[in-house]
Amino acid sequence: MQFTRRKLTGLVAGAALSASCVVPFAHAADDTIKIGVLHSLSGTMAISETTLKDVMLMLIDEQNKKGGILGKQLEAVVVDPASDWPLFAEKARELITGNDVDVVFGCWTSVSRKSVLPVFEELNSILFYPVQYEGEESQRNVFYTGAAPNQQAIPAVDYLMEEEEVERWVLAGTDYVYPRTTNKILEAYLKSKGVAEEDIMINYTPFGHSDWQTIVSDIKTFGSAGKKTAVVSTINGDANVPFYKELGNQGIKASDIPVVAFSVGEEELAGLDTAPLVGHLAAWNYFQSVENDVNAEFIETWKARMGDERVTNDPMEAHYIGFNMWVKAVEAAGTTDADAVIDALPGIETPNLTGGTSTMLPNHHITKPVLIGEIQADGQFEVVSETDDLVPGDAWSDYLPESAPLKSDWVDLKCGNFNTETNACLGGAS
Incomplete structure (x- = not known):
């Protein structure tokens, strides 16, 4: 680790929507591309997740200003699983089958993510998951843009x-x-x-x-x-x-x-x-206090939309990275078809907000810097430690005996839990 200090730059999330709420423009026309937003806007996790809904709406609006994707405008479909873990699966199914979304950005807790995994696998849709998690998982239909352990x-x-x-x-x-x-x-x-x-x-x-x-x-x-x-x-x-x-x-x-x-x-x-x-x-892997032009532009856009009192944070950056990777993959594939986009995503690169470029890996995790921040009196963080290079996300821990031999590779091995000792894909709910 290289230990550095950076100068600091100078909420609660917006009002919750009801569990069945869809943003006003969610009833999209046939010539639009629908994006599902699956975050708790009520309940115990609303303190963290509501802002992720807000940043997704901002990213979608900004992309539409650029002309959308493939000549079509993007439409956000927002639902509220209300910090109710089984309800996440129900709402995910509603987004995919009822609202016909092409991709979903959502979940915070691992229990909510695990609740929806069977739905995305069954319906062959795509989930971008933006929060740090425990690892020990690699699913073909999920792209993990938060940190692995x-x-x-x-x-x-x-x-x-x-x-x-x-x-x-x-x-x-x-x-x-x-x-x-x-x-x-x-x-x-x-x-x-x-x-x-x-x-x-x-x-x-x-x-x-x-x-x-x-x-x-x-x-x-x-x-x-x-x-x-x-x-x-x-x-x-x-x-x-x-x-x-x-x-x-x-x-x-x-x-x-x-x-x-x-x-x-x-x-x-x-x-x-x-x-x-x-x-x-x-x-x-990100703090608002990081100083570079890309982050400054992101913060300016966010505050212009949400107000000066609203802050940015790491899971917002993960959605920023994931959304931009999905856009590039759709453009590269020439379609929003799930299989084509899933195949196009590994190897996609996009700027992160910390000053580098993140890459989607064959294990559906990304490369990220690691930062340690110290809380300041103004609610911001002073960066006291930063890795020299971006760290590749590892789906399986080297410190658990049952996980150490496992490798995730959806490009060459087509497997999320390949055992390097037996040279066999374990299959199942990887």
């Missing part, structure tokens, strides 16, 4: 070990597949680095958890053993608000027990008093 979780732990000299670890997460699998990988990784089992504390809480007093007290006690302690947080959604408030209430400062979060970005901080959180960290 080797593009976020592992580099964050490395930073804390090398720069903060952390020896004790609290792995705190929301109780669902992403935190549990990520923490399984991190526990194996920490032990491979010589961390003793008694120096790892793991805790899970439900979605929307609000009473953090006892848990934060336990973290404080765990951190009082004379070894530098850090919290690696996979807490998701609006539970982050009371969690960080309780850290402040109990006087836990970043200099004492730093927290590095994987699901807290600029949007989530917009609803918090950030003064007690200064110095805590987040690991992402």
Whole structure:
């Protein structure tokens, strides 16, 4: 890792739509291309997902100003799965079969993504998934533009070990597949680095958890053993608000027990008093504070549309990358047909907002830089660590014995879970 500092630039998401809502222009004519937007606009995940709906509408409008695609205008179809994981599958099916969309951009939690996987496979449609996730998956119909564990979780732990000299670890997460699998990988990784089992504390809480007093007290006690302690947080959604408030209430400062979060970005901080959180960290692949011309143009367009108070964040950049890759793939294929676009996407390159160029890989993940940001009083992040090069997303973890031999390659191997030891595709729900 190359450690740098960058100057900072200087919400809550818009009003939720109802579960059956479609944007006013969703009833598209036959000569338009429909794009599904599948994000929670109500419920516990609305704090994070509503802004992703907003950025998709912006990207679609901006593309239409350029003339659309293949001579056709784009139409957004927005539905609200309302933080209800089974409802994601129902809404995905509605978008594909009822609204005849050509592609869907959506989901945040891994449980929502896994809920829709069978639908996209059955109906042979395309999903762009924009959020960091636990890996251990590669599906032909899904393109993962958020970070895999080797593009976020592992580099964050490395930073804390090398720069903060952390020896004790609290792995705190929301109780669902992403935190549990990520923490399984991190526990194996920490032990491979010589961390003793008694120096790892793991805790899970439900979605929307609000009473953090006892848990934060336990973290404080765990951190009082004379070894530098850090919290690696996979807490998701609006539970982050009371969690960080309780850290402040109990006087836990970043200099004492730093927290590095994987699901807290600029949007989530917009609803918090950030003064007690200064110095805590987040690991992402993009921050609004990154300075370059492409990001400056993106921020300007966003704020002109949404208002100066609205911030940008990492999953928004993932949608920016994914949308532009899909546009290029459709133009290259000359059609929105799913099979043709799926085949065209690997190898597609497009600028990211961090100043580089991201590439879609044969495993349907992308190359991304890894950044560690430090929370500032204004709710922005100062970048304190950045990888020298873009990191290729790895679908399968090297630190889990059952995953280490697996390889995903939808170009040559036509398989999401090819076992390199047995030279066989495991098939099934990869």
